[in-house]
Amino acid sequence: MAVKGTIFKREYKRLVKDEKGNKTYAPTGKEIWCINVTHDEGRIREAIGSKQDAQNALAAVLTDIRRGAYNFKKPKKILFEDFAEDYLKRTEAHKKPRSHIRDKSSLSHLIPYFKGKLLSRITPKDIDNYIQERRGAEIKRHSEKKRPDPGTINRARLFACYV
DSSP states (O other): OOOEEEEEEEEEEEEEEOTTSOEEEEEEEEEEEEEEEEETTEEEEEEEESHHHHHHHHHHHHHHHHHTOOOOOOOOOOBHHHHHHHHHHHHHTTSOHHHHHHHHHHHHHHHHHHTTOBGGGOOHHHHHHHHHHHHHOOEEETTEEEOOOHHHHHHHHHHHHHO
């Protein structure tokens, strides 16, 4: 059980627009001290305040971890299909109708493949396997069987990455 902890300084930045209207981040001159702790069960990264407060917080967190008293946040167990449906609802208001229809279409192929799988358990290999399966599948289009277009598969892959 290796525990490592450090403190570091982060500079506050604010969003500004330049002469051309492009958005950038500009330093404000203010600083905040943070802690970063890595452990077998997870990572803790928090903004604290002053350097002394950060050192005290780091010592307290390390002590709690070594005693076994620190409660790491457990990742939520969310199924792919639940998250995908929620994603569609959240993005419908600010996407063009055509984009929303395309997302629904992508989901109609993704959900059967990833149904029942936890979102945290989907790996890049799973997505590659989905792509290979889709490339090999024949679909019925206008009463004849054809393979899906590569663009269709790529859009579904991109949608899976967003979700």
